Amino acid sequence: MADLSVRIGALTLRNPFMSASGCFGYGVEYADAIDLASLGAVVVKGLFLEPREGHAPPRIVETPAGMINAIGLQGIGVRRFVAEKMPELRRLGATVIVNVCGTTIDEYCEVSRVLADTEGVAAIELNISCPNIKEGGIQFGCSLAGTHDVVSAVRRVTTLPLFPKLTPNVTDVASFARAAEEAGADAVSLVNTFLAMAIDVETRTPMLSNVMGGLSGPAIRPIAVRMVWECRQAVKLPIIGIGGITSARDALEFFIAGATAVQVGTANFVDPFIWAGLTAGVDAYLDRHGLPRVADLVGQLQIPRKAHV
Amino acid sequence: MADLSVRIGALTLRNPFMSASGCFGYGVEYADAIDLASLGAVVVKGLFLEPREGHAPPRIVETPAGMINAIGLQGIGVRRFVAEKMPELRRLGATVIVNVCGTTIDEYCEVSRVLADTEGVAAIELNISCPNIKEGGIQFGCSLAGTHDVVSAVRRVTTLPLFPKLTPNVTDVASFARAAEEAGADAVSLVNTFLAMAIDVETRTPMLSNVMGGLSGPAIRPIAVRMVWECRQAVKLPIIGIGGITSARDALEFFIAGATAVQVGTANFVDPFIWAGLTAGVDAYLDRHGLPRVADLVGQLQIPRKAHV
Amino acid sequence: MIRGAAYTVGLMPVDVLAEVVANTPLAPDYNVLTLAAPAIAKHAAPGQFVMIRTAAGLDPLLRRPFSIFEHVRDADGRLVGISILNKRAGAGTARLYAARPGDRLAVLGPLGRPFVPVHPPAEAWMVAGGVGLAPFASVASALADLGTSMTLFYGARSARDLYYESLFTGLGTRLVLTTEDGSRGEPGRVTGPLARELAARPADRPLTIYACGPTPMMRAVARLGDTAGCPVYVSLEPVMGCGMGGCYSCVVPIRHDDAGGTHLVRSCVDGPVFAAATLDWDQLGSGH
């Protein structure tokens, strides 16, 4: 049994597998089916200060090896989350990371302040990359100044580990990782979903009520792996790799590209019992390769000299 | 039988289906299997001024519902193309569009000049978006000024219809379509491939000799459709939609999103006889919907008012 | 292979790699798949559903939701699995139509809130449109166990789309059939005879109505039940990404106050069975 624990800044996780935000409800939904404490961390659904109703259905549509969602961040607001969900998450021993949303910098700060005062919140993932809301979110994530401003503002209101979640819908994701690093982030999560769209050709209307949504799932994995590798070379920060992970092999790709930990989103919909297989698979790989710690793998991509044509 | 012909600037195509560059060799490879004159156009492999050897293998790797390629634009150079391939393409009655590459603006101009003097070249597709070469290409395609400069320089040396091919690896693809329009393009082709990467976890080396490559195939279609729709609202230019088309239904998505014509790349590898099914499928759709011309579909996406939750 | 068992408490779902025991075609569009899944059958309540992976690869990616049709027993009466009534609608259901005995499918369940069968002296009317028949085999069987008197109003396009009548009559169900083309039973929609019988029945006899079918049908049944003062329960079929409450794709509008405000709730965990009176039928999309 290899050592699967990983450190992300001040935070030590028992293993590098987290649920991706928005793909695991508030965690409690899965508590009867799986042991939440067996996950590296439970990253809960994005939360604003106030409750939010989200978009009208249809909210998802399947695409080849992927899906597009436009949930629109339906949620109960941070205060109800703290009051109604945190007690059970604490009782279950889950390591809880909260995905924080905002339409203004003040809102990001206010939500983070509430969480900073809450027992059992292990870290904050700053959602500056949701493609599904008009105001805030991705507007910050698509501008270097916006990214810097949100991260440094929240940095001032909390000492909790801070993981800005980057959008892949940019020309140079590494520059955003650098902006996050300079603003005082403890790690970066990447990637959020790719802005995408599907059309019902019979009615000539969008498949989603919100017209556009975010593409996730195995389809995007090769792009996400590339972005992790690019950021690995640009920053010292730990990277939390996300995008289309369905198996231990997929997770290993991210570790080797430079991710210290990974999140699983869409694949959890297909297989809610995925977690045991991920840890077992990575453990077996480490044993087979004589590696004592998963942390030894991070960024270990070897670029061979081009010997053979 | 509906009217499948489409107009792109001064060019009229018998139908809106073209082979995508790099996915159909120089066209002649398929001449014995299918009637090249039955395609709207044959877009041939990217050509530089001089022959090019391309990257060492492995050059492709399959990914979920997609593939990554790093061919590196192996090619015979524009002069040998004109001498060796054009005569047969002319003889076969193909409508030939040449994908033009360059490492400098001068090279783009020089290749275009050679083609402008060649009988039977119907249009030039300017490849400013290939992720697989170090110099030129995507460097121009990722900068608004670069895009404008290449397009306007080539515009000055030829009256052939000019279709810059845009990269999807940018934050705001519509601004690049606008830059192309302002520089005098006759249409834009979009999208080229997404920069991506895959790792052999057993050896911890990249699956491609070139480390990174371009993701194509059905996996990317939802992003490509979104980009066509965004550009449709930003420019008046005809759009040539590309990305993951495998069926008439997929092509219809692009027409409805705003593409006047489409190109088929990866799907041609899976099904070299795809063309007859595409025209038959779109024709049947048009009949079923009582539409006399495929051109009537272009950009016909209806956005319903949000009546139902 | 059953996964999740180690973690399972109470009635939580399990994921079973179930063998296809039989595939019985009913029509060019309909079939019944029998799946060896005793662990699911054991805990499945009427109206619950399962999520099934239809492909070995990643396309189609997501599971598809299906009502649990029958509880399947072996010759000794032991529960050995479940069946589903499958209607071909797209890529996933086409694969299930073509499945062959010996194939293995990942089946996750049982999921969702069930229909709660009423006891005598209350009477139960079931209203099924097309593939909306699926949940009622187990509802009828539960009602039969309770000795509740029951009627099935069952409508389809035409005679050849009406299935499993003898299953229901065998359980003592009174059948009222309709077909749109009039080839069997009463011509027209199933809501025709339902409205007539509701108007004609003695007002003092307690009656509960259970409905499943196209949204417009369920909306009509909800209205009829409301007028007649009978509780109506419906099983909704929105698009579902996960079936476990994780994705918030499957929301339906619930009336949360008398001022007409609505609230979106997940039909995989708060449904798929809802009391019709709690739903905001004006806002509810007209289905897929």
Added chain:
Amino acid sequence: MIRGAAYTVGLMPVDVLAEVVANTPLAPDYNVLTLAAPAIAKHAAPGQFVMIRTAAGLDPLLRRPFSIFEHVRDADGRLVGISILNKRAGAGTARLYAARPGDRLAVLGPLGRPFVPVHPPAEAWMVAGGVGLAPFASVASALADLGTSMTLFYGARSARDLYYESLFTGLGTRLVLTTEDGSRGEPGRVTGPLARELAARPADRPLTIYACGPTPMMRAVARLGDTAGCPVYVSLEPVMGCGMGGCYSCVVPIRHDDAGGTHLVRSCVDGPVFAAATLDWDQLGSGH
């Protein structure tokens, strides 16, 4: 369903939705699939290949290349199809291992340049490593038709990985077997007896060598043939995206001058069979 026929001239490939007629497992990793594809069988020359879709959906997406193993005939001797010798290597070949009679697979072919069988008095030696046996059933059959005397050097890991010996002996092939674990034939690699017999043979008898197997084996055979002054033809197995010359994924290095310069050519159209002497073996990757 055959597509492309309308456009086909001469020996161009057709795309056939071929029924799986039989699936014969040989070992936990090897099977032979018999495919009803007379239109392909009719034009297939020894050493040509087909591209097969392994999934109904889009994952895996690309076709997989396979040598045409046997030409399959019915009781009346009519060509009815082809077979492939399949080794499980990943997702696609695993699906072909699990295919069942009645399944239908899209099969495109015949593709590529064939082995050209030599006439007597020249002698033919075939050298096969593992699944590299695949092209030689049809090569041997063509050689038998010409009356060419032939030997098959056939190496595998162990006795249970040696297949179809009687097919070859039935055609009059002399067999030289090797296994790495020594459980059958000579212990070690197939290049052992090949080197020995090459050294021992009369120099004036014309001999052509045909080889297929792992790249290191083919490289060794090429060197042995070169030393002995015999022409060697090899069938390469690089990754192929299209099989039609469209994608330039399948390139291998050809020596284009004596100064050691190389040139990359597509093995789907310029191969997969190459004269070993034209290949740049130093640059050629050590295979998958």
